[in-house]
Amino acid sequence: MNTPKNEIEQFIYTVCYQSIWEAVYRHIYQHPYTLDLSHSRIKYPDSAVLEDMIVEFTRNINIDEDTLNFDVIVSCTIDLTADGTFGVANHDISQWFILSCSATITNKLESLIVLSIAPFKFLKHLATNGIAVEKNIIPILYKKDLDNEASSFLKKYYPEALEQPLPVPIKKIAENLGLEIIQGHCITDNFSIFGQICFSEGTINVYDLFKCTNYDIPVKRGSIIIDASTFYERNLGCVNNTIAHEIYHWYRHRIYVSIKQIIHKKKVIACRCPTDTAYPQKFETWSDEQQMEWQANKLAPRILMPLKTFCIKVNELYKLNGYSSLTITAEELIILATELSTFYSVSRQSVLIRMLETGFKEAALALQPIDTRTTHSLVDLHGAFSEYRNNSELKELVNNNLFKYVAGYFVINDSRYIEISPSGKPSLTDYALSNMQECTLQFSWQLSEQQRFHEQHSTDILYRAKEIPQESKFTSKNNVAVINLSEKLQQKRIEFERQNAEYKLSATNKSCWQLIYEIIQARGLSKSHFCTLTDLDDINYRRAEKNERTKPAFRTIVTIACGLNLGINTTETLLMLAGHAFDESDEHQALKFCVTSLMGSSIEEKNAFLASYGYEPLGSKQRK
Structure with a gap:
């Protein structure tokens, strides 16, 4: 035997070797004339007997729940015999075969079926059912595959969610999979674990928050433990995401654990879902656990919010509320995300991340760091x-x-x-x-x-x-x-602002009204447009046009600045020319905030802000 190079080969040598040997032995014994005898001294053997078999490598490895499918390539030493004129002749030859196998595995090898045996040729890998896995039995998943993988899961267990926007009944799916959800226990004393899935029957250690002691509880194979703090410290959405996370571990990773237990003869009770998983840097090696956590972390929200129907639901709410991706605000996004989180029974943070993943880049406006x-x-x-x-x-x-x-x-x-x-x-x-x-x-x-x-x-x-x-x-x-x-x-x-042209206008030897009119001219504003933007009476336009000697009032200048979205430098220049300035009063600070921080907002929006603090609105056809 060769020394096993990976988990799948070690599994084959540990529990499958004898069954594979017997299948190859029968095949060779029953079909000696199918062997490649081009280099053999015996061309027409009377018998062929397998003497030795080495597992060379495996390929086309895939899993489907409890089923492990794989092709194993073996090199065989075969003893050929033939009766001749001078007695019985013997000759050993070497022959490679490929066996397609299907193994059913729980906490032991339930069955192994050899589906086919054929002479091995280096052919292109064939498409197989299930998901391809590495030789350590971990699914091969790239970022581009994640949504398809989530759809594959839902196609089996809740296909309705792939056709129309629906909340995924994740607890019901767990029940249909034969999984038991256990709540009410603290897994740790520091809320570092959201939940865990039990791959074997046994006991697990949990923490009593009030007695500050640990104790054991019995669990069955397929039990999901949800930390009590996951609900009380987070929300229902976090609980559902944790359940989906653990279900995916069970769906795709239980066979990995089963094989580990078989080849190492060591019982693995549970796999824990940490609140914060550290992943390797770009050129660092990933451990098996890190790969599986990454997969479960990425798949859980995709199962709860499937790509196609999630986008349909988001666009439906955009249309219903009159939102545009170009103009939606952070506050509106939070309202939208809250509605989606209620619909899907997930957290608002998870909704915003999912929006980003599905092309709604504006979700970044409302997406806070996780902590x-x-x-x-x-x-x-x-x-x-x-x-x-x-x-x-x-x-x-x-x-x-x-x-x-x-x-x-x-x-x-x-x-x-x-x-x-x-x-x-x-x-x-x-x-x-x-x-x-x-x-x-x-x-x-x-x-x-x-x-x-x-x-x-x-x-x-x-x-x-x-x-x-x-x-x-x-x-x-x-x-x-x-x-x-x-x-x-x-x-x-050079200072970059929308009203850049205004900064180039010199205020030297000019009156306030004269500079205001130059700004109006630079903007190409008609009288009616000026009045609409500022909510001022047209008399103010005429005063600027005629360059009246009277100086505009403080609020008139601020109104023009807010209506035309002038910058703070231009605004303060106009105030100075009229003998005014912002002071430190609360009202003046609110008006200054309108100029500095609400640029781009309409006069109505700025007035709504002022009204919320009890201040008089700007404009309103004032004549001063």
């Missing part, structure tokens, strides 16, 4: 204004045009990251969406006064308290790299 307990970059409008108003560091960065508030993020003010639509609406570029960490400011969570009071006085130990929103807190020390990059880009470029 947002430390830092985050998505900040809603009121949180953004609150921090802008109260944080001098953030205010300085925004006022100095280093960052713009776009789609829920404070983004580096550069054309690499921000693009302006023909209608003047800013959005994130494809590059920005793919490199959010590079171009957005990071915020930490800070407990609000209400939350701090709640935590100091709460006596609730056993039950989860109602969630109270936390506040986003900015510190420059956590954003050194992105601030340095923004400053570097600003130094390299």
